Amino acid sequence: MANPSQVDTSKPLEYQSEDGKLKILGIWAFLGAEIVLFATLFATYLSLHGQTAGGPTSQDLFEVKEFMIETILLLTSSFTCGLAVMEMRKGSKKGYLCWMLVTLLLGLGFLVMEINEFATYVSEGAGLSRSAFLSAFFALVGTHGAHVTLGIGWVLLVLYQVYKQGFTPVTARKAFITGLYWHFLDVVWIFIFTAVYLLGMVS
Amino acid sequence: MEHPNTLKKHIFGFLWSLILTFAALLITLRTNLPLGWKVTIIVTLAFFQLIIQLLYFMHLTEGDSKWIQVVNIVYGLFVAIVTVAGSIWIMLYNTMTH
Numbered sequence: 001m002a003n004p005s006q007v008d009t010s011k012p013l014e015y016q017s018e019d020g021k022l023k024i025l026g027i028w029a030f031l032g033a034e035i036v037l038f039a040t041l042f043a044t045y046l047s048l049h050g051q052t053a054g055g056p057t058s059q060d061l062f063e064v065k066e067f068m069i070e071t072i073l074l075l076t077s078s079f080t081c082g083l084a085v086m087e088m089r090k091g092s093k094k095g096y097l098c099w100m101l102v103t104l105l106l107g108l109g110f111l112v113m114e115i116n117e118f119a120t121y122v123s124e125g126a127g128l129s130r131s132a133f134l135s136a137f138f139a140l141v142g143t144h145g146a147h148v149t150l151g152i153g154w155v156l157l158v159l160y161q162v163y164k165q166g167f168t169p170v171t172a173r174k175a176f177i178t179g180l181y182w183h184f185l186d187v188v189w190i191f192i193f194t195a196v197y198l199l200g201m202v203s
Numbered sequence: 204m205e206h207p208n209t210l211k212k213h214i215f216g217f218l219w220s221l222i223l224t225f226a227a228l229l230i231t232l233r234t235n236l237p238l239g240w241k242v243t244i245i246v247t248l249a250f251f252q253l254i255i256q257l258l259y260f261m262h263l264t265e266g267d268s269k270w271i272q273v274v275n276i277v278y279g280l281f282v283a284i285v286t287v288a289g290s291i292w293i294m295l296y297n298t299m300t301h
Contacts, residue, residue, distance in 0.1 A: 025271060032276055036283055072224075082260040187253055190256075193249075
């Protein structure tokens with residue numbers, strides 16, 4: 001263990017303690033496992049995409065405008081989250097908190113649109129149990145939505161700690177890790193956008 | 204580790220992710236390419252976006268354990284591709300089992 005009073009200023013705050021370094025490596029291991037988790041859901045969805053059991057198909061359901069707005073919201077939130085971490089590295093607590101609040105609002109906007117989308121499908125009779133296609137669709141997109149919901153709660157708790165304690169090696173590490181998680185949500189969405197929505201419009 | 208061009212890097216990454224997103228949308232809806240071509244192109248664009256997120260926003264290649272991080276993510280992606288492509292191959296194209 002490095003002496004906690006030793007400050008290696010050549011490194012960002014979150015990397016300065018051995019503990020911080022290990023936990024950042026840990027989140028990368030977690031994200032690797034998450035990639036595989038989502039891969040199984042993608043594999044299920046793509047295998048069952050055509051099994052509509054006479055019910056609505058992806059072409060009947062998906063609205064270009066809706067999923068494009070969802071995509072832009074999440075892409076932009078990933079960008080503002082990156083800016084927040086950049087502000088943190090400049091030592092600006094205010095900059096971090098502001099950009100992270102913007103990130104959360106964009107994430108919340110995304111979530112509201114997605115819940116709305118799901119509610120519309122269910123009201124049109126296209127619920128979870130209608131067909132194998134819809135079961136796989138809700139499992140995949142719903143798991144991503146659950147991750148966004150968890151992410152919003154997690155980021156809020158970290159924001160509170162940063163607000164109360166300022167940046168220490170511990171809070172900076174937490175802020176950095178939640179940032180990585182948030183970017184990862186956007187990465188998964190890019191593949192949902194491509195494999196579910198775009199492909200769903202043409203096949 | 205703090206680069207003076209970080210802001211530029213972020214804006215560059217964001218612009219590219221927007222360009223790739225709209226390119227994928229236009230190729231899917233506004234061209235008459237065969238389906239196989241469309242699938243190949245937009246999946247490739249998605250992987251470019253993944254690389255942009257990992258390098259420009261997620262600082263994948265920083266820290267003392269950067270190579271462990273890179274190998275871990277690449278291995279995760281390898282398992283993901285095998286899982287997805289293998290499932291599609293068996294479930295949709297292996298007509299012997301039907």
